[in-house]
Amino acid sequence: MASVLKVDTLKNNLNEDLLVNGYPRKPGQVIEYLSSPCDGSSVTVGSGTYTFPNVTAVTASVLTYTDVTGSNITYTPPAGTTRVVYDFHYAMRWDSDHAISHWKFFIDANEVTYARFCRSGRYPEDRYSFVWSIAIGGSANTNTGRQATWTTAKTLKMQWRSYSSGNARGVHGTTYWDGGGSTQFSMPILTIIAIA
Numbered sequence: 001m002a003s004v005l006k007v008d009t010l011k012n013n014l015n016e017d018l019l020v021n022g023y024p025r026k027p028g029q030v031i032e033y034l035s036s037p038c039d040g041s042s043v044t045v046g047s048g049t050y051t052f053p054n055v056t057a058v059t060a061s062v063l064t065y066t067d068v069t070g071s072n073i074t075y076t077p078p079a080g081t082t083r084v085v086y087d088f089h090y091a092m093r094w095d096s097d098h099a100i101s102h103w104k105f106f107i108d109a110n111e112v113t114y115a116r117f118c119r120s121g122r123y124p125e126d127r128y129s130f131v132w133s134i135a136i137g138g139s140a141n142t143n144t145g146r147q148a149t150w151t152t153a154k155t156l157k158m159q160w161r162s163y164s165s166g167n168a169r170g171v172h173g174t175t176y177w178d179g180g181g182s183t184q185f186s187m188p189i190l191t192i193i194a195i196a
Helices: none
Strands: 009-011 017-020 030-037 042-045 048-051 073-075 083-094 098-107 117-122 126-135 154-162 169-171 189-195
Touching: 030 042, 048 073, 073 189, 083 098, 098 126, 098 169
Parallel strands: none
Antiparallel strands: 009 017, 030 189, 042 048, 073 154, 083 126, 083 169, 083 189, 098 117, 098 154
16 A cells, blocks of 8 residues: 655744645745636636636627626635736727727726726737736725735626727727738636735
8 A cells, every 4th residue: 555645734944834734835936826718617726616707709899897708707715825816818909990998807896996907009909918916914905906814705807898989999809810801709818826
């Protein structure tokens, strides 16, 4: 019979925690890395199993704030997490020659107001990443998204809108392709990183 060593907590010679309940604990270490294309797949990490959104089509321009398809995930970080990094990678296309859009980021129903941004340009078309780092501990701050504690599931998501019908753009697709005008679907990728 093979020998099995099971360790829940591991300390170094300075009595610092290196491993707690199976998770790394050196400050700044990645505890878990959760990432997938938004294809409806389920991914299992230490904190649980997460089913990613299933995005299958280009989103047309909207004039009121609307959830960005693929950007939603309900997440509970492992114990000992001091920071959660949210990374949403997505494509955008122009529908009007001067395309302008406005963007918000939410933790549950609370907008992280300092995360607001605009994208604008003449004929803009590219893949972009929105990245926000959420601190855990201390006093909660809606402006930055800091959480005093985070021990239950919280929903992270983005919302967007076009500036006007004359400054429209779309999400998850192209305007041009292979030397001509052609809409091609481009699937987003969502990544969550928990840091000790």
